[in-house]
Amino acid sequence: xxxxxxxxxxxPENPEAFDAALLQELANVLPKDQAARRIHLLSFLVxxxxxxxxxxxxxxNSRASAFGDALGMRAAHAATPCPEExxxxxxxxxxxxxxxxxxxxxxKFGDKWSQGKEVWKAGGKANKALDIVDILDSxxxxxxxxxxxxxxxxxDADGKELHLRHxxxxxxxxxxxxxxxxxFETPWPGATVQCGPLKGYTIPDNSAVSGVWVxxxxxxxxxxxxxxxxSEQLKRxxxxxxxxxxxxxxxxxxxxxxxxxxxxxxxxxxxxAKCGRGKLKRASSGAEAQLDLTKTPPxxxxxxxxxxxxxxxxxxxxxxxxxxxxxxIATSARSARIEVSVAWHDGGVTVWxxxxxxxxxxxxxxxxxxxxxxxxxxxxxxxxxxxSSRTEDFVEVVLPPAPPxxxxxxAMARVVHRYKHRxxxxxxxxxxxxxxxxxxxGRWRATGVSDSSLMDENGEATQWLPVFVNxxxxxxxxxxNARYPAVITKWREERKNAxxxxxxxxxxxxxxxxxxxxxxxxxxxQSGSTxxxxxxDPKDSDTLSxxxxxxxLEYGRTTEKWNLRRVEPTY
Amino acid sequence: MRRIIAIxxxxxxAGCRDSDKEMPVTSIxxxxxxxxxxxxxxxxxxQVINVPPGNREAAAALVAHALDSGTSVASVREILTRAGVxxxxxxxxxxxxxxxxxxxxxTIYDFQVPMLAESLRAGSTVGLARVTDLAQxxxxxxxxxxxx
Numbered sequence: 195x196x197x198x199x200x201x202x203x204x205x206p207e208n209p210e211a212f213d214a215a216l217l218q219e220l221a222n223v224l225p226k227d228q229a230a231r232r233i234h235l236l237s238f239l240v241x242x243x244x245x246x247x248x249x250x251x252x253x254x255n256s257r258a259s260a261f262g263d264a265l266g267m268r269a270a271h272a273a274t275p276c277p278e279e280x281x282x283x284x285x286x287x288x289x290x291x292x293x294x295x296x297x298x299x300x301x302k303f304g305d306k307w308s309q310g311k312e313v314w315k316a317g318g319k320a321n322k323a324l325d326i327v328d329i330l331d332s333x334x335x336x337x338x339x340x341x342x343x344x345x346x347x348x349x350d351a352d353g354k355e356l357h358l359r360h361x362x363x364x365x366x367x368x369x370x371x372x373x374x375x376x377x378f379e380t381p382w383p384g385a386t387v388q389c390g391p392l393k394g395y396t397i398p399d400n401s402a403v404s405g406v407w408v409x410x411x412x413x414x415x416x417x418x419x420x421x422x423x424x425s426e427q428l429k430r431x432x433x434x435x436x437x438x439x440x441x442x443x444x445x446x447x448x449x450x451x452x453x454x455x456x457x458x459x460x461x462x463x464x465x466x467a468k469c470g471r472g473k474l475k476r477a478s479s480g481a482e483a484q485l486d487l488t489k490t491p492p493x494x495x496x497x498x499x500x501x502x503x504x505x506x507x508x509x510x511x512x513x514x515x516x517x518x519x520x521x522x523i524a525t526s527a528r529s530a531r532i533e534v535s536v537a538w539h540d541g542g543v544t545v546w547x548x549x550x551x552x553x554x555x556x557x558x559x560x561x562x563x564x565x566x567x568x569x570x571x572x573x574x575x576x577x578x579x580x581x582s583s584r585t586e587d588f589v590e591v592v593l594p595p596a597p598p599x600x601x602x603x604x605a606m607a608r609v610v611h612r613y614k615h616r617x618x619x620x621x622x623x624x625x626x627x628x629x630x631x632x633x634x635x636g637r638w639r640a641t642g643v644s645d646s647s648l649m650d651e652n653g654e655a656t657q658w659l660p661v662f663v664n665x666x667x668x669x670x671x672x673x674x675n676a677r678y679p680a681v682i683t684k685w686r687e688e689r690k691n692a693x694x695x696x697x698x699x700x701x702x703x704x705x706x707x708x709x710x711x712x713x714x715x716x717x718x719x720q721s722g723s724t725x726x727x728x729x730x731d732p733k734d735s736d737t738l739s740x741x742x743x744x745x746x747l748e749y750g751r752t753t754e755k756w757n758l759r760r761v762e763p764t765y
Numbered sequence: 766m767r768r769i770i771a772i773x774x775x776x777x778x779a780g781c782r783d784s785d786k787e788m789p790v791t792s793i794x795x796x797x798x799x800x801x802x803x804x805x806x807x808x809x810x811x812q813v814i815n816v817p818p819g820n821r822e823a824a825a826a827l828v829a830h831a832l833d834s835g836t837s838v839a840s841v842r843e844i845l846t847r848a849g850v851x852x853x854x855x856x857x858x859x860x861x862x863x864x865x866x867x868x869x870x871x872t873i874y875d876f877q878v879p880m881l882a883e884s885l886r887a888g889s890t891v892g893l894a895r896v897t898d899l900a901q902x903x904x905x906x907x908x909x910x911x912x913x
Contacts, residue, residue, distance in 0.1 A: 210866065212847050215824035223828060224890065232890035236831075236841065236881055239871060240848050242899050247870025249849065276857040326903060330870035333899070338877045341884035382855070382876035389857025390872050397876070515902045519891050528888040 213240055235341055235523055239334050247330050276389035328391075333516060335391040340520035342380045343403070345530040347483050348373050358416060358453040358538035360470045369420050369449045370534055372410070374483035376403045376442045376524070402442025407489035409435035410446040414479030416536040420447040429484060437489075446481055455541045465541070472542030475762065482531035485524045487517045540762045545598060545605055546663045546738070548758035550591040550676060552724050556750040558583045568625065571696065573638070575625040586614040587718040591676040593661060597763040607661040610654065611678040613719050615685075615712075617649040629697035641699055644692045651715055653683030663738070663758065670730040672738055674756060680721040685712045726756050736760040812839035823847065837882035845873055852878065 220237045221229050233241070349372050356368040383399045409429035412418070419425040424447045428434050438444045452458040456469035524530065559582040566575040590610040598605050623643040630636035657679040665672040685708065692702035711719055728740050739757040814830045816823050827847075830840035842861070845852055849867040852860045854875045873881070 212820040212824060212864070213849075215821045216828070216844060216848060219824045219828040220885075223832060228890060231893050233893055233896075235884050235889060235891055236844065238891045238895060239873070239881075240850070240868075241896055243850065243868040243871035245896065246900060246903055247868055249866035249868055327870045329903060331872055333902075334871045335874070335877075338873055338881060341877065341880035341889070344887075379880075380876055381879050382874075385855060385876075387855045387874065389855070390853050390874065392874065515895065515898050518898065519895055522891045522895065523884065523889040526888065526890045527884075 331391040336516045337519045340523050342378050343524045344377050345524045346375050347532045351534045355535040355537050356450050358450045360456045362457045362459050367449050372446045372481040374408050374444045376406045376438050378403055404438050404440050406438045407435050407486040408444035409484045411482045416479035417448040418451050420449045453538045468541035470539050472540040475540050476537045478533040479536045480533035485521050487521045544760045545763045546758040547593055547595040547761045550756040552589045552754045554587040554752045556585040557747045571628045572625050578622045580620045583617045588612040589678045595761045595764045604660040606658050609659045609678050610656050611681050612654040613681050613683055615651040619647040621645045631697050641694045643694045647689045649687040651683050651685035653681040655679040655681045674726045677723045681719040683711050683715055685709055812836045814839050831885050838879045841882040842878050
């Protein structure tokens with residue numbers, strides 16, 4: 195199927211590419227969290243027929259009928275109870291000439307269906323193949339029927355905002371009743387279908403559906419069940435819920451939960467000084483109704499879909515799939531859930547969330563060239579020396595919106611301390627050296643000498659440490675003090691040397707040294723603290739932000755950046 | 766007698782036109798043309814939709830129309846037609862000319878078209894697993910030894 199979906203856009207003129215494009219477009223309009231695992235009912239019908247039904251060319255008798263009618267004649271088939279519509283499965287784009295419908299089904303289902311294949315062989319291929327088509331037709335027709343099943347959830351809050359409680363019970367309780375109404379709606383109620391896969395089926399009236407099992411769920415986290423009876427309506431693994439009454443209704447009662455810090459029955463910490471204090475916060479909460487149509491009795495859903503005296507004998511076993519589709523359809527509708535507005539005080543507790551970075555950088559670079567006339571065995575010596583170093587000492591403090599430590603105003607932050615250092619020394623010499631090979635005259639030979647040394651030192655430590663943020667409400671001055679951990683570094687130095695010889699240079703040599711925390715890094719790798727100070731912007735007192743650069747790269751530059759926001763903690 | 770034969774041939778020819786050559790657009794016979802009562806909701810005579818050429822473009826436009834209450838019924842009717850699905854009324858009279866290759870094993874009634882359109886707009890969905898469940902259920906039924 196994936197191949198079909200992906201190849202369809204490359205064959206836009208292929209008539210079958212429409213289905214793939216359609217399924218893709220229908221998936222695109224689903225919410226992102228559903229797109230990977232749910233499909234519209236329309237997609238289900240098209241996909242089901244695509245995957246499990248054969249295809250052919252449709253020869254319409256009714257078009258002939260229309261033509262005859264236009265000529266003032268009655269088509270022959272009109273006299274029969276049901277017109278026989280003709281398909282030619284051997285003429286379909288997917289079918290090879292001479293292939294039977296049964297062969298097609300065997301091809302489609304492959305080895306998985308081998309057992310069925312044997313049965314079909316024994317019982318007669320053609321009849322079995324037609325069974326599949328009939329059953330599929332009946333199943334999909336009934337699956338389309340469940341589009342008429344509606345669930346609508348309402349509440350009696352009448353748009354009023356519900357406030358979270360300041361007590362574990364009593365006068366400030368704000369109960370709300372959610373009502374799910376289940377009904378069946380069709381534009382053709384009460385009629386009996388004369389022909390086709392629903393032949394003999396009487397379409398139900400547009401009426402409430404009683405006896406449907408409704409399971410409730412709470413949304414948003416600001417509501418709880420009102421009493422034990424309501425609690426029993428909640429969906430639980432293998433239980434919970436209740437049946438709709440004669441009016442197709444099921445009720446569920448809830449109330450707002452207590453505010454944070456207020457008396458509660460949950461065993462959570464109570465702080466009377468903070469209960470009912472602070473800024474007013476608003477959000478939505480609500481309830482959703484989910485149907486379980488597999489519950490029997492008193493559900494009469496089977497009658498609804500199949501009629502009280504079903505003649506759809508072969509398809510009875512497929513009632514389960516239709517029931518599952520109906521459950522999905524009714525439960526997933528937007529109208530099956532509703533939200534109410536809730537409000538609460540935040541207890542006046544705020545924390546600072548954000549990031550502070552402090553980076554110290556120091557760079558050196560030197561290049562020099564020297565020429566010496568020389569003498570003896572070496573002359574015309576040009577020496578190029580290049581020396582450079584870079585030191586970086588980095589501290590990052592990340593404050594999450596977590597509540598302060600119990601009983602304190604201290605916030606914990608994730609602190610990263612990273613140290614990097616590189617030292618590079620390169621010396622190249624070009625010169626002429628005196629060469630006197632045995633049995634030959636002496637001569638000057640041009641050659642070169644090089645020395646180099648490269649040292650790298652790195653280390654990083656992470657720790658959760660307290661951060662102190664103090665804001666003077668009178669002067670608006672603030673200070674942020676953050677500690678950082680010590681770093682253990684590893685260093686590695688590689689030295690190379692390529693000397694010059696008289697008539698031939700000796701082979702180059704190299705050596706490596708390694709170790710932990712070099713003496714020159716000690717000043718940076720120890721634990722310590724950093725303090726940042728500033729003035730609160732009166733227009734935005736909930737933000738502390740700034741950037742400060744001191745020094746320069748040659749003598750050492752420190753860059754401090756901070757951006758903290760005052761937020762309600764996430765508990 | 767000759768006239769009757771000619772008319773009969775015309776009827777047969779009309780019924781056997783090669784639908785491959787036709788644009789797969791919904792064709793709704795007048796309610797007088799058959800012995801049936803076609804759902805007026807299905808006809809949705811006031812709904813006009815424009816569909817661009819090309820499968821992808823058409824699918825995108827039709828889905829957008831299907832989500833609009835003013836055009837949803839006509840759009841779902843057209844979607845089913847282009848997908849090769851036969852739409853019938855309660856008396857079994859086919860109300861559209863499904864695109865070729867037509868699907869065998871699915872028939873949608875006229876009264877179900879507005880229901881499907883509303884289901885689409887209501888955001889109702891089915892678990893993707895139901896598609897594979899369908900295979901298992903079909904397999905189970907097909908194992909029955911005799912056709913019912």
